[in-house]
Amino acid sequence: MKHRFGTMVAGIVAAASLAGFVAGAQAQQDPLAVVEARKTELKKAGDAMKAAAGFVRDGRGTAADVQAAAATIDAVAKAFPGWWPEGTAAGLGKSEAKPGIWTNPDDFKAKTTAFQTEAAAFVVAAAGGDKAAIGDQVGKLGGSCKACHDAYRE
Numbered sequence: 001m002k003h004r005f006g007t008m009v010a011g012i013v014a015a016a017s018l019a020g021f022v023a024g025a026q027a028q029q030d031p032l033a034v035v036e037a038r039k040t041e042l043k044k045a046g047d048a049m050k051a052a053a054g055f056v057r058d059g060r061g062t063a064a065d066v067q068a069a070a071a072t073i074d075a076v077a078k079a080f081p082g083w084w085p086e087g088t089a090a091g092l093g094k095s096e097a098k099p100g101i102w103t104n105p106d107d108f109k110a111k112t113t114a115f116q117t118e119a120a121a122f123v124v125a126a127a128g129g130d131k132a133a134i135g136d137q138v139g140k141l142g143g144s145c146k147a148c149h150d151a152y153r154e
């Protein structure tokens, strides 16, 4: 018993230092890697939107597919605020981020919050399984993507 407890403590200590290492690695991540990573995540949201629109318009896939798409978009929306350090505007790598993100931070934040609200509502609509409600929410969510892209994406 004593021995097992020791092993458990060792495991917890190892996990804690690993978490510290990961957090440190993120803080030091170079701007180019930040751009690449956020593009990869946003592409997942784009693919999920296509899947949801395909369900609504053409009856492609199942309600479970829409639920998975909603979970993907919701995860992107939640992580989104951490992806915009200064120094990652267009001009760096393949970034298409307009400088307004950093000169109009309040508006960018408001558009981010709207996105998060619509993404959370989409999770609820997807869980309900009603096609008309899902279609309605896909429209609202898409509007929140477009509002930001029109202002802040090249």
Ligand code: HEC
Binding pocket: 035, 038, 039, 040, 042, 043, 045, 046, 047, 049, 073, 094, 095, 096, 097, 098, 108, 111, 112, 115, 141, 142, 144, 145, 146, 148, 149, 152, 153, 154
């Ligand atoms: C608050 C602002 C904002 C919201 C909301 C937003 N985006 Fe974006 N999105 C951006 C910006 C800025 C870029 C450009 C990022 C870059 O190039 O580094 C981008 C890029 C993208 C890309 C291109 C990724 C690539 O491969 O280059 C896709 C796809 C995308 N967004 C999908 C979505 C979808 C789908 C939604 C809604 C469900 C959404 N975005 C909501 C700001 C936003």
